[in-house]
Amino acid sequence: MSALRLGLLQFHPVVGDIQGNRDRIAAMLQEAAGRGAELAICGELALCGYPPQSLIVDEGMLREAQHALEDLADGLPPGLVALIGAPHPTPDLRGVQNAAAVLTRGQVAGWADKQHLPTYAAFDEGRYFVPARHSFVAELPEARVGVMICADLWEPEPSAACAAAGVDLLVALNASPYSPGMQRRRESTTIARALEHTVPVAYVNLVGGQDGLVFDGGSHLTDHAGAVVARGPALEEAVVICDVDLSWSRRSARSEPHRRAAQRPAPGAVHVLPVQTGADPRVQPPEDGQPADGVAPWPGPEDHRWRAVRTALTDFTAGLRIDRVLVGLDGTLGAGLTALAAAEALGHERVVLVDALPESVAADDDRRAWTAAVVAAGGWPSSAAGTAGPDDGMPVALPLVHVAAPDPGAEPGDHTADALPLEQVVPDEDPAVRLIASRTTLLGLELAADAHEALLLSSADRTMRALGGGWPHELAGGFAPIGDLTRGWLVWIARWLADREDGALVPPESVLERAAETIGGPDPLHEPCATLDRVVEGYIDANHPTEVIVEREGLPTAMVLALADRIDRAELRRRSQPIAPRMSGRALSDDRRIPVVWRRGWP
Incomplete structure (x- = not known):
């Protein structure tokens, strides 16, 4: 079996604490590598914390984030590729993109930038970030990985473009806060994408409280047939190790080439980045008895x-x-x-x-x-x-x-x-x-x-x-x-x-x-x-x-x-009332925003 071992790094980043978040990520990368992971994935903006709001335009924070990425790349275990959620200044330095940095040992190899910027409920990304214009594929020696960030997974176009480019795996870095029934919707979405494109989908989320939001984890892997085969715990930090069977997506590409040919993206719609790991990414479960993680139970309401x-x-x-x-x-x-x-x-x-x-x-x-x-x-x-x-x-x-x-x-x-x-x-x-x-x-x-x-x-x-x-x-x-x-x-x-x-x-x-x-x-x-x-x-x-x-x-x-x-x-x-963490589908004053002074002019 051709397999790729993933490490889903589910942790609580503190907004603005670049060095503290860097150190936590580095420790989890070492843990993932020690358990045989070839590709490690963090949550959305894990390096600076989510949501950074207006801090994202602070040049000092952006510089510190770039230095932290370089430090992480220098200390990256051999043979491991890491996707780290981080802010990415645009080439003209006039804007910032919500991105995933692709790290290999000793370098920041490239960036996968977010395309769809939500501006509803608790999200204000359209106010702070510049959207990307193309999908992104990281081409490892033995696997093509389509990289998406949060809302990109919920829209059909980014995953379809990646699938048409022949990916073996889709991954999504997320900052998805708790609301009733949210984990069911997350898994329904990854199942839908897996069945649409016959490829596994890895979903990585944050955990922890941030002002009025609570990120509740639930990082998971859905296989090509739409079954959730691994899941991290709710509201706890964890390194979730899971094995991806790559043979199914390749078999699908061979048996149903017309599906991907029909979805072939327009020129320039997908950016493919060759990534050299220095190691063979085909990983069998280690002989030292370190199995992959299973599906953690999910708590009742x-x-x-x-x-x-x-x-x-x-x-x-x-x-x-x-x-x-x-x-x-x-x-x-x-x-x-x-x-x-x-x-x-x-x-x-x-x-x-x-x-x-x-x-x-x-x-x-x-x-x-x-x-x-x-x-x-x-x-x-x-x-x-x-x-x-x-x-x-x-x-x-x-x-x-x-x-x-x-x-x-x-x-x-x-x-x-x-x-x-x-x-x-x-x-x-x-x-x-x-x-x-x-x-x-x-x-x-x-x-x-x-x-x-x-x-x-x-x-x-x-x-x-x-x-x-x-x-x-x-x-x-x-x-x-x-x-x-x-x-x-x-x-x-x-x-x-x-x-x-x-x-x-x-x-x-x-x-x-x-x-x-x-x-x-x-x-x-x-x-x-x-x-x-x-x-x-x-x-x-x-x-x-x-x-x-x-x-x-x-x-x-x-x-x-x-x-x-x-x-x-x-x-x-x-x-004038204190912050209340969001536990409903639409938090008062934060998600439902109405003027203080207004008058109803309709029945």
Whole structure:
């Protein structure tokens, strides 16, 4: 069997950290070579990180990237060819291309530049990069490899041009962020390309969190018959070793020459670069017992989302060198899940918990039971709140929870009378009182965060943020780990966590019911959150007109119009809220971009 052993290098690059990314790539290249790889492939812009945004026009970063590529080529193991995602200045130095550098030992042999530059959702590449005008084929001694970058794989023309040039393998370097069902779409695309051209397709993705994006890996190899024969893990770094059977693509070319003749590209449509490796690329599995990797299992929907939240929080704090985070436990489902995610991501010793429940909440209230369950499940010491010092990771009492008001029973003009908490003077359910209490709670959280030198985490969710709900102390902070998860998903994840922990973490039903039925805040909503989520997903994710949502969901027209109006009017509020990692098909404010000031001039 004529075979080529690949190394798919799936790792987390830090945007701008050229030297750190270079060193990580070099270590993975050595690992791949040690396991017999002949061709190693990184993800899209792995050398500088993705997305670099306006950093891509910084001449200092571009120079450092070129030096790093030269260093990698000098240290490349003999016989190994590497495809490294990196920025490529245009020949006239007036622009930059999103590219893959072709490295052989001692030199940067050539460049494969990206043709299709996405400018939608989280992508802004058309603003920063210059598109290529031709497809690219690297001609190794025994194999022709068509090289594409991310969106080039999703469009039919680049792969068809490579196939018509007689490639034995298609590879794609990607920076594909997580969204629901995305891995299924990735593999469906590689399967389609493999079946269209009867060639294997290798897909390499990044992992890790970057601002509001989470790259979740899933690098894989699809064979000529459309079967996924190797896959890397979700949300973990890995060197995925896989063997490509080259005989099938050549057999197809011999038996069906008319297919490729019919697809023959126009002159100049494909650039073919001869690449000398100094070694025979036909590789049999090594005799020392190093087999290729298999197909790693893919997590279920709750597990995948939960791990993505943890990854986003881990990489956000690591990238900013933040040692501690702080969470205010106010008895809500969102606050408890935020604390648990932080404990699993960072370790409970780096998470400061603050008791944000009003003193009026009874000791036997289910909100206190939920808070106690979170503290136990997260591994925090079970000592009473308020006993921790500023260097402990234990819960601390919240300063300034209540606003003082005069005792209504005091004599007029008696300035010595004790003040009472405001909620004892005015009913607790009064929205104005609760708003004042929430703002005071927020002040206390900020004071506690300053005292502990910690990043305050927001406990707001997607449903709350989309509809302009939530209290000030829930919405504020420096990062919102669950900010793009709908309320329905929070309930499902809470039940999944209870099953995962074998009953050690069981949210009280009243807490789950309250989360599923009410969006709190100065302007609350008391519709079932399942209904609200359907409207939010239809209006934002699917971009449906309100009349389509009414027809599909069977909801009253007035209700849908009112919710759509709330979503639109909440845009200014969302602009002042913290970064939330994307967990949906269309992230608020990042993917759905509308003006703050506008007026609907149509029904």
